[in-house]
Amino acid sequence: MKKMGTAVVGTGFWGKNHARVYSELESTELVAVCDVNRERAKAVANQFGVKAYTSSSRMLKNEDVEAVSVCTWSTKLAKEALKALNAGKHVLVEKPMASHMKQAEKLLETAENSDLRLTVGLLMRFIPGLQHIREAVENKKIGELVCATAKRVSQWPERIGDVGVVKDTAIHDIDVMRYISNEDPIAVYAKTGSMMHRKFEDYAQIMLTFEDGKSAFIESNWITPYKTRILTVTGSEAIMRLDYITQELWIEDAKENLQPRFPWREPLKLELQHFADCVLEKKKPLITGVDGIAALKVAEAALRSSAKNRAIKLK
Numbered sequence: 001m002k003k004m005g006t007a008v009v010g011t012g013f014w015g016k017n018h019a020r021v022y023s024e025l026e027s028t029e030l031v032a033v034c035d036v037n038r039e040r041a042k043a044v045a046n047q048f049g050v051k052a053y054t055s056s057s058r059m060l061k062n063e064d065v066e067a068v069s070v071c072t073w074s075t076k077l078a079k080e081a082l083k084a085l086n087a088g089k090h091v092l093v094e095k096p097m098a099s100h101m102k103q104a105e106k107l108l109e110t111a112e113n114s115d116l117r118l119t120v121g122l123l124m125r126f127i128p129g130l131q132h133i134r135e136a137v138e139n140k141k142i143g144e145l146v147c148a149t150a151k152r153v154s155q156w157p158e159r160i161g162d163v164g165v166v167k168d169t170a171i172h173d174i175d176v177m178r179y180i181s182n183e184d185p186i187a188v189y190a191k192t193g194s195m196m197h198r199k200f201e202d203y204a205q206i207m208l209t210f211e212d213g214k215s216a217f218i219e220s221n222w223i224t225p226y227k228t229r230i231l232t233v234t235g236s237e238a239i240m241r242l243d244y245i246t247q248e249l250w251i252e253d254a255k256e257n258l259q260p261r262f263p264w265r266e267p268l269k270l271e272l273q274h275f276a277d278c279v280l281e282k283k284k285p286l287i288t289g290v291d292g293i294a295a296l297k298v299a300e301a302a303l304r305s306s307a308k309n310r311a312i313k314l315k
């Protein structure tokens with residue numbers, strides 16, 4: 001079987017996991033890693049027996065590298081992803097994809113013009129229970145979708161210093177709301193603020209409204225002493241609740257409370273396997289550059305809404 005040669009740019013907390021998974025999957029081969037921090041690059045390269053680089057430009061000259069995961073600090077993602085696309089590599093760029101819309105649009109345009117796969121690390125979509133919710137909403141198994149509520153709270157992950165909780169954390173739930181409703185919100189209203197973080201917001205409450213009256217509420221913060229990641233979806237006939245951490249799913253209606261069991265799966269493994277399948281079989285990824293841009297657009301509008309203290313129309 002042909003393996004996809006892969007590389008990881010940025011081998012910090014998350015990039016290390018990309019490197020590990022590429023080395024574990026049967027259809028991928030980790031070829032190289034790169035980090036501006038030489039020690040970090042070397043440590044991960046030694047662990048997996050691959051070459052370490054501190055310059056991505058040099059690493060991208062390696063013809064064995066067909067695809068690249070970009071896992072740098074959030075404000076450096078777009079620049080590194082563009083470099084990789086310009087070098088003819090397929091790219092998985094971590095969320096939030098870019099620092100602003102223009103950069104994100106440039107990535108999409110470059111990938112499309114070069115017939116390269118571009119996907120964005122909006123990982124929640126690979127959790128089996130969320131896919132089950134998406135199908136249940138689409139097939140109206142819970143009746144008409146009324147609203148969805150997401151809670152994603154924890155302590156401040158101190159290594160994150162270049163974006164706030166909206167672009168780092170709430171962006172997952174913004175994408176989830178687009179995914180389960182299969183549409184883009186028409187307006188956003190948000191309140192954000194900072195309790196501990198000096199430069200960026202560390203809490204956010206975001207309300208999204210959709211055509212025909214559906215709505216979504218997102219509570220995200222880095223000021224909670226414990227970690228919770230929960231989604232509740234209310235339909236006219238039943239309620240679905242997902243715990244992203246344990247991957248448990250509950251479905252409740254007036255008569256019964258069901259708990260369908262799915263074996264726990266590592267979402268990153270499913271995500272990178274899907275990326276490899278898309279590259280090797282020339283398929284469109286489940287999460288496209290368009291999805292990344294749409295999520296970023298809502299995140300930016302949420303920050304604007306809070307700053308201006310009013311709802312922002314998106315359509």
Ligand SMILES: NC(=O)c1ccc[n+]([C@@H]2O[C@H](COP(=O)([O-])OP(=O)(O)OC[C@H]3O[C@@H](n4cnc5c(N)ncnc54)[C@H](O)[C@@H]3O)[C@@H](O)[C@H]2O)c1
Binds near residue numbers: 015035095096121159
């Ligand atoms: N999808 C998810 O669930 C998920 C989870 C965690 C992190 N992330 C994303 O992954 C990215 C990295 O997050 P992290 O927690 O690993 O941060 P981190 O600070 O632990 O690691 C980032 C690494 O990138 C390196 N780096 C920065 N700029 C670089 C460049 N231009 N070239 C090469 N290396 C560079 C840094 O030296 C550091 O080692 C962020 O964009 C974050 O949003 C996604």
